[in-house]
Structures are given as structure tokens and as C-alpha cells.
Amino acid sequence: MRALAGAFGVTAIFTAAKLLRPSPPKSITFEQENLDNVVPVVFASEQTNANLALLGDKAFLFNQKANAFIMYGVEGRSWIAMGDPVGPKEEWPELIWRFREKCDIYDGRTVFYEIGREELHIYLDLGLxxxxxxxxxxxxxENFSLEGSSGKGLRHTVNRFEKDGCIFEIIPRENISACIPEFKTVSDAWLEKKNTREKGFSLGFFDEDYLNRFPAGVIRKEGKILGFTNIFMGAGIKKNSTRYGRRNIWRHRAVLPFR
Known part of the structure; x- marks a missing residue:
């Protein structure tokens, strides 16, 4: 009887805890108005991964000045921010703490995915x-070269592609729309070959509006596009710059194998 009473007590406590827990938020929906506010912040950022905000699959938490934001998604009880905040670094601490407080309101787990190392102390202060x-x-x-033993593997790959008649080309943003049908063919073939579905959040997926925002790198053979990648560019990048490769190429669709 004592064991039965104990079991009833534990069940009652567990039930009460479940009832008192804040209800999870409704499913996060994409709002065009938020994306319109995000665009100028993204284009002013040197963080190339800030462009992931333009995928349209995330919610946003803005600061009061609306010049910085956190992009995030919710999976179960986990509230997952994609990378560091986007915007001036002086706005980061307040935004990060506000995001933590928002998670606490819904009894959610705070997660920051793929953050940089520059401001790790803020996340440590948060108790993460x-x-x-x-x-x-x-x-x-300025020092990159395919010569020497260190470039042997990549040099072999380049030579093989050139021998097969392939060329690499960068298509400017204003000409992307004309290439979308070929991109779609490559994308569908890639998904079928990999036996997978579209990705999201930290990876790109096929979306015409999204792809039209960026220049793209393509591999052609006899004029036909065999593979493509959209190119992220951070703010303040000088054209023809020979410094660090801050123009981050984000893998979108691998080149299809030759037959």
C-alpha cells in the first residue's frame, strides 16, 4: 500500500509538472515582411553565412534598432539559432540573452549551431x-597554387575535368533566371542519385527566389550545365581582391558523374 501510494504521488507530481509547463509555440511560419527587413541587414554583413536567412525557412528575433537579428527554428523543445547573430557585434550580447529568455518562456532548450570562436565568452556567460x-x-x-605535392590531388581533378571538356564559369546574379531550368534538372538528378529529400536550415535547397539572389558557379560540358553552386558574398568584399577568400562558396548541388 505504501508503494502504491508512492507511485500515485510520483504520478501526480509528474502530471502537475506537465500541466504547469508552458505550452510550446505554434509552428513557426515564414513571413515575407520579416524577410524584407532581413535583406538589408544580410547585405550589410561580412558574415557570408548570414545569407542563410534568405532561405525563408527560419524565424527571426530582431534587436530594437532592427539592424541585427538571430535566425532560428524550433524542433521539439529545442530552439536552434543558426550561427551567431547577424549585425553589428555590439548588438550581439543583448540579442543572445533575449533569445535565451524567449526560450525560457516556453521551457525550451537554447541551442546555437555553428557559432564562431570570436565571441565564445558570451555563450559561456549564458551557461551553455x-x-x-x-x-x-x-x-x-595570393599564395594559392596547384603546383607542388600539396596540390597534387586537386591538380589531378582539374586536369581530368579539362580533359573531359569541362569548363568552369561564374554566372552573374542578373543572368541566373535564364539558368533556373537547367539548375532544376541538375537538382532533381542529384536528389534521385542520393536517394534523399531537400535539406534546409544550415544547407541550401532548390528555390528559385533564393537562387536568383546570388551569382552562381557552374560546370559546363558542351554548353550543358552539369553542376552548380550558389555563391555567398560578404559585405565589403572588393572586386578582384586577392586577400583571403571571403567569398564563401556554399555547396548546393554536386557535379553529376560522367558517363
């Missing part, structure tokens, strides 16, 4: 635990 996922690669363009 850091987990290293990888590193960001940068290429010093």
Missing part, C-alpha cells in the same frame, strides 16, 4: 556548453 563540430577553411588567394 560548447561542443566543437569542425573548423572553417580559408584560402590565402
Amino acid at each position: 556548453t560548447l561542443i566543437k563540430l569542425g573548423e572553417e577553411g580559408r584560402v590565402l588567394l
